[in-house]
Amino acid sequence: MDNVKTDQLGLIVLSNIEEVGKKTNEYLKKFYHENKDYMIPISNSRFSNGEGKVRLEDSVRDKDLYILSDVGNYSMTYMMHGNVHHISPDEHFQDIKRVIAATSGHASRVTVVMPLLYQSRQHKRSGMESLDCAIALQELEAMGVDRIITFDCHDPNVSNAIPRLPFENFYPTHTILKQLMQEESDRLNDLLVVSPDMGAMERARYYAEMIGCDVGVFYKRRDLSRVVNGKNPIVEHVYMGADVKGKDILVVDDMIASGTSMIEVGKKLKENGANHVYFVATFALFTEGTNVFSDAYQEGIFDKLYVTNLSYVPESIKEESWYQDVDCSYQLSQIIHTCYERNSLAPLWNGKKEIIDEIHRMKACVKN
Numbered sequence: 001m002d003n004v005k006t007d008q009l010g011l012i013v014l015s016n017i018e019e020v021g022k023k024t025n026e027y028l029k030k031f032y033h034e035n036k037d038y039m040i041p042i043s044n045s046r047f048s049n050g051e052g053k054v055r056l057e058d059s060v061r062d063k064d065l066y067i068l069s070d071v072g073n074y075s076m077t078y079m080m081h082g083n084v085h086h087i088s089p090d091e092h093f094q095d096i097k098r099v100i101a102a103t104s105g106h107a108s109r110v111t112v113v114m115p116l117l118y119q120s121r122q123h124k125r126s127g128m129e130s131l132d133c134a135i136a137l138q139e140l141e142a143m144g145v146d147r148i149i150t151f152d153c154h155d156p157n158v159s160n161a162i163p164r165l166p167f168e169n170f171y172p173t174h175t176i177l178k179q180l181m182q183e184e185s186d187r188l189n190d191l192l193v194v195s196p197d198m199g200a201m202e203r204a205r206y207y208a209e210m211i212g213c214d215v216g217v218f219y220k221r222r223d224l225s226r227v228v229n230g231k232n233p234i235v236e237h238v239y240m241g242a243d244v245k246g247k248d249i250l251v252v253d254d255m256i257a258s259g260t261s262m263i264e265v266g267k268k269l270k271e272n273g274a275n276h277v278y279f280v281a282t283f284a285l286f287t288e289g290t291n292v293f294s295d296a297y298q299e300g301i302f303d304k305l306y307v308t309n310l311s312y313v314p315e316s317i318k319e320e321s322w323y324q325d326v327d328c329s330y331q332l333s334q335i336i337h338t339c340y341e342r343n344s345l346a347p348l349w350n351g352k353k354e355i356i357d358e359i360h361r362m363k364a365c366v367k368n
Helices: 015-032 089-102 132-142 156-161 173-183 198-211 260-271 291-298 329-340 352-367
Strands: 009-013 042-046 052-056 064-068 077-080 083-086 109-113 147-151 167-170 191-195 214-222 234-240 248-256 277-284 304-308 323-326
Touching (some): 009 015, 015 064, 064 329, 173 198
Parallel strands (some): 277 304
Antiparallel strands (some): 042 052
16 A cells, blocks of 8 residues: 555545544545545535535646535535525535536546435335436436445435446445444344335345344335325334344344334334344434434333444434444545555455454353
8 A cells, every 4th residue: 555646536525524524534544654634625605695606725636536425414504695594415415516516527537425325215206206316316427427435325226327327335234233243242142133124124134144143024014095294104013034032133224214113113122022122224314303212212112223424413412322323434435445546346345254253252252
């Protein structure tokens, strides 16, 4: 790594992901044994009517650029017509396009890093709906983006909208599992991975394969005669899979919105005799607040919620006894480092050996 020239490496970190961006920058410094700052400063401002602009404060000519943005950061605001306005995912995505436009085609390569993929929840349409995620990806392709990097995409098949553009979908599985096993080594024994619904089954299977255990799934029975908040309401969660009695359970999903479904799954598992119950998610939106989790924790429905730092979570939530933040900055820096050096990303897609080694270490500690 010492002989690799890093003159072309550039990070453009939007303010919505500043903490992760700075950590990634520091890891890259360690990789290359340099005290060099790879972050290119930008200014992002708004006019009083809400229109915005981005200015690059340094040259990007011939740079291999990585634009980092958290489109799910709902904490950011600006003034519009004298009122405080919260920045939406739509506006965060528009800022990404502003950065691309500001490069004026001078960069040698442009990679957009969106850990939480913009409009990933609108990845398919029913009837006369918009197909926002696919259109957004095509917009980036049309603007000359060379690669898109995301994490735990809600539906990776949306990449079919851009078949000629590299779409790298990474999973933080081994990062989460490694921390969980280190934190809970004295409590994890007979493990079982459970998917909260049929849609997350592939993810649960991947976790189970990493650990080497059985997998179960909940089927959401819905009332198809009614529509509430745009969806058919869930009538019942029906469990299918190995017996959960006496087992330590990992309930895994890509995203927690309100959290009510996850809590309901936890209740069912406890009713069926589960020992410890851990919730694991790449992203937690907490769209209806955190009271449902605080109450469930007090009732003993779950032991802890593990969530990555790839999208914004308020500090007040991170301080809760039931919440565990998982730092994925190192994994992100590995991905950028590998892309910059034009090496294969395949070794980064599977951290199975690390997890197996950690399980063996954990079991050895228990025996001793």
